[in-house]
Amino acid sequence: MHNFEKVNPAIRILASFITCFFVFIPFLGLAQVPTQPTINSKLKGKVTDSRTKESLPGVNVKIKGVTNSTITDATGEFELITGQKFPYTLIISYVGYKTIELFVDGSPVAISLEEISNQLNDIVVVGYGTQKRSDVTGSVSSVSQTSLKQPVSSIDQALKGAAPGIQVTQTSGQPGGGVSIRIRGGSSIQGGNEPLYVIDGFPVYNSTSSAGTLSGIPVNPLSSINPADIETVDILKDASATAIYGSRGANGVVIITTKKGKSNLTVLNYEASFGIQSIRKKVDVLNARDFSILRNEALFDANPALGPNQYLSQAQISQLGEGTNWQDAALRDAATQTHQISLSGGSEKVRYLLSGNYVKQDGIIKNTDFKRLGFRANVDARPYENLKVSASLTFNKSDANVAPGGIIGSLLIMPPTASIYDANGGYTLRNPFENIFANPIATILEQTNQSTTNRLLGTAFAEYSIIPGLTVKVLFGADVNNIAEKSYVPSTIYEGSLTNGSAGRGSLNSYSWLNENTVNYAKTIGKHTFDVLAGFTQQEYTRENFTAAAQNFIVDDLGPDGLSGGATLVKPGSDATDWILHSYLGRINYNYNNLYYATASIRTDGSSRFGKGNKWGYFPSAALSWKISNESFFSSLSETISDLKLRTSFGTTGNLEIGEYQSLATLGTYTYIIGNSILTGFSPNRIGNPNLSWETTYQYDAGIDIGFAANRIQLTLDGYYKKTTDLLLNVEIPWTSGYPSSLQNYGSVQNTGFEIGINTKNLTGALLWNTGLNVSINRNKVLTIGNGASSYINGNYIIRVGEPLGSFFGNVTNGILQTGEEAEKGKYTGNAVPKAGDRLYRDVNTDGSFTTAADKDIIGNAQPDFIFGLTNTFSWKGFDLSVILQGAYGNQILNTNRQNLELFTGQQNAAASAKDRWTPANPSQVLPRAKLDPAPVFSDRFIEDGSFLRVQNVTLGYSLPRSLLSRLKLSRAGIFVSGQNLLTWTNYTGFDPEVTSGSNVSPGTDAGIYPVSRTVSAGVRIGF
Structure with a gap:
């Protein structure tokens, strides 16, 4: 293991370097100030917007x-002491407008600039550099400024529906919660996806996890990055773009x-917004009257001799009201606010x-919230013509309840007949109706589950031009994370009464440093450009975590900050891991006469994560493109087809996200009782695999970029x-080894797909209307799995050759057993003594009866048929409007809440649909009878259509005219x-069709996690 002492000096050196950079680099601009020329002449003029005619x-x-x-100045006018005689050429540049050169032979001059709505898309950021979009040979998508300006707490949330090939799923509605992203489908089963x-040049893997020591609730690491600080987001999709x-x-x-x-533009901006969040929808459950009727039925079914009203009499039921609405008691309308200032x-x-x-x-569940306080400093300097230095430093502190x-x-599932408070005004510690469930309101309001994250991320580089076209760049970076968690369960609530209070503290500290050393040479020889x-490059990462806990407290006042007050100490835990990655890389871009483009790259990675015999991997790629619209023979079509380019690429990439030390044999700690003593010892718990290597992905891509009507319509197909x-x-291995399985490189998965991206300028002039549409289709299929097996079952999921990942595996419902059918169809209920009202299941293996284990089949899949996003932006006389839609079609979701709410036991609440359950008077063919102790069966009843269309964001803004701004000096x-x-x-009946959780082998599950909220906000933007 590489210990922290090896990493810490590098971080300290980097921190000192960055500090010195920010302290001293501003003074470089003061060096070598040229002597002012003799004043010979003046030039006056005014600059205006060519469309609105307003001053700039x-x-x-x-x-x-x-x-x-x-x-x-504020009125768009300028006065330039030229020191030159007429005539000469002016260069006029402004952010968001085309830069022009203007020949002038007198004063004053009137200058008109044309706005460029897609200026940010002209340059694309690729691996270790930038390229003109017209020169890109790979598949790269850029996120529009409309998407980036959404009021979100984390940048990955702004990627929903923003680009083709990108599927964004929010894994929790918890403020600051996690988001999962898939680019062109998931390929790994046990590795990262x-x-x-x-x-800013620093590689970060988003594991969407908190410290993982106490709460187990994902907190998104990317939520520590302020979205308002982000200029561009470019997404590399094919192997030509990602193999580097x-x-x-x-x-x-x-x-x-x-x-x-x-340069030469000092701007002070302030933006503030305030909003209200609310639950999008609630799940309908039974009220107190309907629940009591159901419970009476369940008790009567279990013991008919005691009569039909074993729980409450009909007179008592008639006097019941709605009962306790547990959702209303726990949820709230929650406030949100943001403040941003930049200079x-x-x-x-x-x-x-x-x-x-x-x-x-604030969260829509009471006693939950998220706060972030962040600072950023970016400095770029060119002290000499051939030297460029730059530094980027950000610090964020976030707190989450x-x-x-x-x-x-x-x-x-809490019965509505239970109360939140008892007769004395204290919490009801448990349901008084012989129910095992704790009081959820007490759990929400009294438990402490806090997470605090401090993150420092910085990069600094120097780029030196040795000769024209030849530059050397050295970059250093560091990412330092500290996550602290604390929890407390007081003795005054049901969970804490069992231990007389329990407290826990946990911390996770991670340190990563990066060094990149690159040489770039660009040269044009005639029609050839290279x-x-x-x-x-080298990167090293170290992580340390620690947990401590105690129970049996005399008082609850100290909470998690008073572990020493617990009479019973819980065994502490600690762990430390690290990894190193060394890499060599190379790339060649070739362009012949702006017609034919070729890119070839290779990267060699050496990783400490893999086996002794497979530390190094090689990842080549190649791409070709043909800019047909630049051919001379194409000129006759240019009025109709303004741009046309064909692209194709092939390459290999890897996936090393499997955790540390997986190739090594490990020891586990065990407790032994010898005599009257409890001793701790070690024994092997995993067999080593020196041949363990990374997953390798081979990818082919073919695409076309085409523009119509002077590029007012732009189409990209891939x-x-x-x-x-x-x-x-x-993979299972012989038991003679002493182990049931070993992590090995087995199996293969394929993804094939098609992507469409369309951008149109529908209206120009005083009223602007632009549209962006993207549609992505991906088909996933398992080709092989370990040891030649045809399938692998993991609980309610199956990995089967020929089927996609994320396939649900369960029983198939087939109606409800009706009165008089017991002898004929009762064998298909799975019950030893079938009764009318029991659910029927399909005999999948056709053996003449139904058994839960033998009659399972694939009952759905979490992979969508297609996903899409649609963005419309409008602008007119200072008003601007953006509308973003996104959605998915064809995927299924396991509604875990529905599975729990359709047991109809009477021991817990049930879905409102239970009112239509089978009874002798209502022989339903859909819902079974009430039954005190049913055997839960996982079936297609709980697999629902997850298709949806969502209005993701609507923003309406108004900007003051420049004539008024000039008078206000803004x-x-x-x-x-x-x-x-x-x-x-x-059609999904749960809280939200997009909030899903689960691992790579069990996706598409609404596991009762924090619902997503609806947010309405208003704000102001001011610039000086």
Whole structure:
């Protein structure tokens, strides 16, 4: 193991370097200030928007070939002391507008700039560099600014429906909760399926987990990044784009670039918003009267001799009201607020951006919330013409009060006849009706489940140009995380009464440092353009965690901060892991006359995670594209087809996300009783595998980019084939080894798919209307699994050759047994003594009877037939409107809540649909009878259609006209209202069709987790 002492010095050196950089680099702009030229002439003028005719403040006006420059004032006017004689050429540039060169021979001048709505898309960030979009040979999607401006707490939430090939699923509605992303489908069974995130050059893997020591509730690591700080998000999808990341590129790469300062433009921006969140829908359950009737039926079925009213008499039932609505008692309308401030600017030599943000989001479940306080500093400097240095540093502190695990399920099944408080005003410790469930309101309000995360992420690099076209770049970075959790269950609630109070503390500290050394050479020789990249990178990661707990407290006052007050100490736990990754990489981009493009890359990774014989892996890729629209013979079609490019690529990537030390034999701790003593010892608990290696994904991609009508209509089509081999699976091995299984490289999975992306400029002029549509189709199939087996069953899921991952495996319902059918069909109920009203099941193996284990079949799948996103943006006279829709079709969801609510036992509450259950007077063919102790059967009854269409976001804003801004001495000012998750159309009966949880082998499960909320907010934006 690589201990922390080896990592810590590097972090300290990097921290010192970054600190010195931010302290001293601003002064570089003061060096070598040229002497002002003799004033010979002045140039005056005004710059306006070509469409609105409004003046543009802050426009940079420069004389070509010399250093003289100025910026326009609040009215768009400028005065430039030129030191030059007419005529000469001006260069006029402004963010969001086309840069122009203007020949002038006198003063004053009137200048008109044309807005570029897709300027940010002209340059695409790829691995270890940037490219013009027209030069990209791989499959790369860029997220629009409309999506990035959504009021979300985490950037990955803004990716919903934002680009083709990207499926975003929120795994919890908990404030700051986790999000799962799949790029072109999931390929791994026991490894990771999340993409690699690269934040300002630093690779981060999002495991969507908290410390994992106490609450077990996922808290999203990316929620520590302020979305307002992000300039662009580029998504690398095919192997040509991702192979440069080698053993971490199989699941795609999301490159996040934060905002930078602009030369000669000082801007102070402030934005604030306030909103209200509410539950999108509640699950209908029985009220007190209907529940009592059901319980009477269940008791009578179990013991008819005691009569039909064993629980309550009909007179008592008639006097009952609605009873306790546990959902209403636990849920609330919750407030949210955000505040963001940034200062940016600079000179020709130094540019900077400083920002701060504060987010407070109360949860819709009481006693839950999320807060984040963050700071960012980005500085770029060019002290000399051939030297560029840059640093990016962010610190965020986030705090979350987390809902107790399984609390939603408890709220649904708690009988409405139970009360929250007893006669003395204290909590009812347990249901007084002989029910085993604790009081969920007491659990929510009195338990402590807190998580605090401190994160420091920084990168700094120096780039030196040796000769024209040849640059050397050295980058250092560090990612330091500290997560602390604490929990307390007081003795005053049912769970704590069993232990007289229990407290726990946990911490997880992780440290990662990165060093990248690259050389880039770009050269154009006639019609041939070359861009060559070579480099060596190294990254090291260390993680340490610790837990401690105590029980049996005299008082509850100290909570989790007073472990020493517990008379019974719980055995503490600790762990430490680390890994190292060394890599060599190279890439060549070739362009012939802006017609034919070729890209070839290779990366070699050496990872400490894998076996002694397989530490190194090699990941090559190649891509070709043909810009047909630049051919001379294409000119006759240019008025109709303005752009046309064909692309194709092939390559291999890897997946090393399996955890540390999986190739090694390990020891486990065990407790032994010898005599009267309790002793702790060690024994082997895993067999080693020195040949363990990464999963390898081979991917083919073919695409076409086409533009119509001067690119007012842009269409991108991609088809791909992905095959992942050497899957990491626990394979059964002979028991003579002393172990039941071993982690080995077995099996393969394929993903094939088709993606469509359409962007249109429907209206131009005073009224602007742009539309973006993307549709993604992916088909997943298991090709082989370990040891030649045809299937592998994991609880309610099956991995079967020829079927997709995420297949549900259970029994098939076949109606309800009716009176008089007991002898004929009773054998299909699975009951020894069948009764009318029992559920019937299909005899899958056709042996003439039904048994739960033998008659299972595939009853659904979590993979959607297709996913889609639709964005419309409108702009007119200062008003702007954006509407984002997203959805999925064809996937199924396991509704775990429905499974629990349709037992009809009378010992817990049931779904409102139970009112239509089978009774002699209501011979239902859908719902069974009430039964005190049914044997739960997992069946297709609980697999529901998860298709949905959602209005993900609607934002309406108004910006003050520039003429008014100039009088107010503001650069911008506006207000906006926004709605998140406003409307959802779905047949799914649970809380939300998009909130799913589960592992790679058991996805598509609504396990009673925290529901997603609807949010309506309003805010203001001001710039100086």
